[in-house]
Amino acid sequence: MPIEFTLDFEKPIIDLQRKIEEMKSIASQDGVDLESEIMSLERKLQKLRVDIYKNLTRWQRVQVARHPRRPYTLDYLSKISQNFIEIHGDRNFRDDEAVVCGFAMIDGRKVVVIGQQKGHDATENIRRNFGMMHPEGYRKALRAMKLAEKFDLPVVIFIDTPGAYPGIGAEERGQAEAIARNILEMARLQTPIVITIIGEGASGGALGIGIADVLMMMENAWYSVISPEGCAAILWRDRAFGKQSADALRVSAPDLLELGVIDKILPEPPGGAHSDPNRAAEILKENIIAELDRLKDVPKNELVDMRIAKYRNMGIYKQA
Amino acid sequence: MIMLWFKKKNRGIQNDAQRKIPDGLWLKCDECGEIIYKKQLDRSYWTCPHCGFHFKVTSDYYIRILLDEGTFEVMDENILPKDPLKFKDRKKYVDRIEAAKKKSGLSEAVRVGIGKIDNITVSFGIMDFRFIGGSMGSVVGERLARAIERSLDMKIPLIILSASGGARMQEGILSLMQMAKTSALLAKLDDEKIPYISVLTNPTTAGVMASYASLGDIIMVEPKALLGFAGPRVIQQTIAQELPPGFQSSEFFQKHGFVDIITQRKELRKNIALMLRYLYRPADNIPSIIFSD
Ligand SMILES: [Zn+2]
Numbered sequence: 001m002p003i004e005f006t007l008d009f010e011k012p013i014i015d016l017q018r019k020i021e022e023m024k025s026i027a028s029q030d031g032v033d034l035e036s037e038i039m040s041l042e043r044k045l046q047k048l049r050v051d052i053y054k055n056l057t058r059w060q061r062v063q064v065a066r067h068p069r070r071p072y073t074l075d076y077l078s079k080i081s082q083n084f085i086e087i088h089g090d091r092n093f094r095d096d097e098a099v100v101c102g103f104a105m106i107d108g109r110k111v112v113v114i115g116q117q118k119g120h121d122a123t124e125n126i127r128r129n130f131g132m133m134h135p136e137g138y139r140k141a142l143r144a145m146k147l148a149e150k151f152d153l154p155v156v157i158f159i160d161t162p163g164a165y166p167g168i169g170a171e172e173r174g175q176a177e178a179i180a181r182n183i184l185e186m187a188r189l190q191t192p193i194v195i196t197i198i199g200e201g202a203s204g205g206a207l208g209i210g211i212a213d214v215l216m217m218m219e220n221a222w223y224s225v226i227s228p229e230g231c232a233a234i235l236w237r238d239r240a241f242g243k244q245s246a247d248a249l250r251v252s253a254p255d256l257l258e259l260g261v262i263d264k265i266l267p268e269p270p271g272g273a274h275s276d277p278n279r280a281a282e283i284l285k286e287n288i289i290a291e292l293d294r295l296k297d298v299p300k301n302e303l304v305d306m307r308i309a310k311y312r313n314m315g316i317y318k319q320a
Numbered sequence: 321m322i323m324l325w326f327k328k329k330n331r332g333i334q335n336d337a338q339r340k341i342p343d344g345l346w347l348k349c350d351e352c353g354e355i356i357y358k359k360q361l362d363r364s365y366w367t368c369p370h371c372g373f374h375f376k377v378t379s380d381y382y383i384r385i386l387l388d389e390g391t392f393e394v395m396d397e398n399i400l401p402k403d404p405l406k407f408k409d410r411k412k413y414v415d416r417i418e419a420a421k422k423k424s425g426l427s428e429a430v431r432v433g434i435g436k437i438d439n440i441t442v443s444f445g446i447m448d449f450r451f452i453g454g455s456m457g458s459v460v461g462e463r464l465a466r467a468i469e470r471s472l473d474m475k476i477p478l479i480i481l482s483a484s485g486g487a488r489m490q491e492g493i494l495s496l497m498q499m500a501k502t503s504a505l506l507a508k509l510d511d512e513k514i515p516y517i518s519v520l521t522n523p524t525t526a527g528v529m530a531s532y533a534s535l536g537d538i539i540m541v542e543p544k545a546l547l548g549f550a551g552p553r554v555i556q557q558t559i560a561q562e563l564p565p566g567f568q569s570s571e572f573f574q575k576h577g578f579v580d581i582i583t584q585r586k587e588l589r590k591n592i593a594l595m596l597r598y599l600y601r602p603a604d605n606i607p608s609i610i611f612s613d
Binding site: 164165166167168170171172173174175176177179180181183184185187188203204207208210211223224225226231234235236244245248249250251255256259261307308311312313314315316317318319320 | 398399400401402404405407408409410457458459461462465487488489491492493494495496497498499500501503504505506507508510511525526527529530531532533534535547548549550551554555558559563564567568572573576577578
């Protein structure tokens with residue numbers, strides 16, 4: 001069931017959509033021939049989508065990345081993979097449902113999948129903790145990665161989180177240690193890791209499952225050291241400065257490509273992934289397959305050396 | 321990845337050893353409120369003789385009490401901050417850097433190099449909270465990366481003393497990547513079985529805590545330091561309830577299994593040296609100045 005939710009800048013699109021729907025119902029009820037008018041409006045709609053979406057500001061993209069109808073990990077998995085079987089728990093504390101782990105086949109390629117999962121409604125969001133993982137979630141993900149390494153399967157990861165959960169239990173069970181450990185272990189994992197940021201990539205919460213041979217980012221996703229509002233609260237002393245903060249932090253895909261942090265931007269259909277989830281999934285699938293096939297014959301030790309070298313060289317400084 | 325610091329807390333952020341006291345002779349303890357004679361503090365490693373509270377001290381002070389006298393050779397000072405994002409909030413990042421340099425007399429938030437502890441040559445890195453809250457940007461990441469590589473090349477132990485509010489926002493995603501950079505190199509150090517002792521001081525949080533600070537073979541911390549991933553204020557806002565007393569302290573993290581050794585400042589050098597004797601076998605039999613066999 002589609003959630004009624006419209007972003008400010010989507011309003012002209014929604015208004016035009018409504019108008020087209022109205023004309024269609026008039027045409028069918030009263031038998032008036034409006035076909036050419038409808039077709040011309042549909043062309044206009046397509047153009048409007050393209051125009052609006054190609055000029056989005058960083059802050060608007062952040063809103064698109066958070067759109068409640070945006071496809072999440074399980075939505076994509078159901079579209080791009082077969083025979084998915086989920087595994088649960090960190091074998092230590094509990095099963096963290098903010099992250100989904102399991103095995104799947106992508107056009108016959110067997111992989112381990114890991115992805116942060118948000119809920120499409122309030123009930124599911126509570127169960128998924130809005131995609132905010134606890135330490136046991138990071139440890140479950142690491143367990144899945146170790147299985148992948150042991151049984152020679154590549155790892156496919158989807159990042160979509162507003163952050164690692166800040167809570168008492170999370171601190172008691174070592175949120176910082178869990179993230180740090182994952183970064184270290186992912187750096188030396190002896191199997192390919194292909195990651196796509198599909199929505200929100202907030203800080204350490206994203207990085208805790210974020211070390212990759214190939215890091216791709218969907219066109220309207222964001223990835224940052226801190227959320228724009230969090231940064232605004234500290235540096236502008238006001239969360240309302242999210243827009244300024246998003247620009248200053250440079251959180252959008254083109255920024256990250258320019259800074260050498262991501263390898264590839266995956267285009268979204270005009271109107272964003274939520275306007276055409278099937279097309280978004282097709283693009284995602286093509287790119288994951290291409291990267292898996294490219295990495296599959298690279299010797300494991302070379303792969304790890306290249307991965308560590310890639311991260312070792314990140315950063316911009318002066319050498320006097 | 322950034323610990324929130326608010327006005328109320330800011331008092332503790334200055335270095336107590338440098339704080340100007342009206343008459344210059346007395347200091348009030350932040351923890352118990354007792355008035356302490358400064359000379360007495362200096363003799364007791366800047367810890368309160370009444371309650372044991374550890375005052376913040378500068379990186380110079382730690383270098384003096386931890387390393388064998390005159391052995392620290394500072395390196396990589398030519399690695400200096402740039403402003404890759406041309407970042408500006410209410411202030412320009414470049415101005416914050418200049419102010420931090422002036423205030424601390426340092427070129428960045430970490431110093432790295434080679435020194436000796438109890439005659440054992442180590443690769444040493446030490447952060448300083450005075451430099452933009454000890455935040456980690458590209459320079460901190462690069463200098464530490466070189467410190468780790470020196471450990472690898474020379475097969476000598478790595479000691480990093482942390483004091484940091486986390487990643488440096490003004491360098492955006494690049495500062496987050498420094499967590500990956502340092503931790504990835506620590507994987508190599510681990511593969512080579514070269515010991516790494518991580519020493520945490522007040523405070524060590526967020527992006528630094530969620531990377532190299534938490535990855536020591538042995539983790540030591542001074543008493544009653546503030547540690548953790550998320551800031552207490554953020555947690556309080558998220559869960560909308562009061563935080564338990566002692567939450568996110570050294571003692572809290574030891575109780576929950578994330579810190580090996582809580583050590584008084586005056587015992588820190590001895591404890592690091594002792595761990596080195598257990599974890600590390602240098603090529604020559606280097607005599608100890610501290611321990612008798
Ligand atoms: Zn006291």
